[in-house]
Amino acid sequence: MQKQNIKMRQTVCFKHFSRKGYAVFRSLKVEIRICVLAVPMLAFAHTESLASRADSLEIVSQQMPDIPLSATEVVGMRVPITFAETANNVSVITREDIEHAKVQTVNDLLKLCSGIDVRQRGSFGIQTDISIGGGTFDQTAVLLNGINVNNPQTGHLTADFPVSISDIERIEIYDGASARIFGSQALNGAINIITRIVNKNTAEARMQGGSYGTFGGGASANFASRHYLNRISGDYLRSDGGTPNSGFDKYRAYYQGNYITP
Numbered sequence: 001m002q003k004q005n006i007k008m009r010q011t012v013c014f015k016h017f018s019r020k021g022y023a024v025f026r027s028l029k030v031e032i033r034i035c036v037l038a039v040p041m042l043a044f045a046h047t048e049s050l051a052s053r054a055d056s057l058e059i060v061s062q063q064m065p066d067i068p069l070s071a072t073e074v075v076g077m078r079v080p081i082t083f084a085e086t087a088n089n090v091s092v093i094t095r096e097d098i099e100h101a102k103v104q105t106v107n108d109l110l111k112l113c114s115g116i117d118v119r120q121r122g123s124f125g126i127q128t129d130i131s132i133g134g135g136t137f138d139q140t141a142v143l144l145n146g147i148n149v150n151n152p153q154t155g156h157l158t159a160d161f162p163v164s165i166s167d168i169e170r171i172e173i174y175d176g177a178s179a180r181i182f183g184s185q186a187l188n189g190a191i192n193i194i195t196r197i198v199n200k201n202t203a204e205a206r207m208q209g210g211s212y213g214t215f216g217g218g219a220s221a222n223f224a225s226r227h228y229l230n231r232i233s234g235d236y237l238r239s240d241g242g243t244p245n246s247g248f249d250k251y252r253a254y255y256q257g258n259y260i261t262p
Helices: 047-051 056-063 095-101 106-110 176-182
Strands: 090-093 116-120 128-132 140-144 168-175 189-195 202-209 215-224 228-239 248-259
Touching: 095 106, 095 168, 106 116, 106 128, 106 168, 128 140, 128 189, 140 176, 168 176, 176 189
Parallel strands: 140 189
Antiparallel strands: 090 168, 116 128, 168 189, 202 215, 215 228, 228 248
């Protein structure tokens, strides 16, 4: 029988209890290690049970019958009146004014109006910001026959008018509070372009050219019948630009049809 000598190694793991000779862990003469096993517990939310719960609004709607409501009219003044009866600060550029102005673009035409700030960074209406009454280019609404044609991305593209000067009958400029009826974007003003249509069969063509590879042309025609008035037009303009990265190609097409009731 072999005799084994077992030598106990004294290991102090807790110095706080080993200062005295009669400490509890020192008197045991054995190595004691205390470990803590942390077992995390996860709470699972049953999505199916939560989704199966009925909504409180749905419960109320099922219990209460539908109540029909009459139409409600919201007006900005005490006495409801039509837009034509309101006092508006409007400036009108007639067809006669357009012909006497001798301008090539709508932007050049708006420069002749007081209260309108036109900041143009390119030729022929390219990259133009239009503001009214000291506002910004995002606070001016542009309308075509009363329909908002503002670019939804940025006001920098507002001056990209869908019609040429030959298609315009008049331009109405609303300044200040009179333009609020056209929406929140018309905070400082609105520009309403009214197109022209001729009650007879006509046709016209035009061409232009200049330096730096500038060339353009356009054509328009009117077709009139007993109950229909039609106008179609299109134009093209291109240029290499007088400075680097200032060239452009511009296409435009427009059609308008009117029906005359008997």
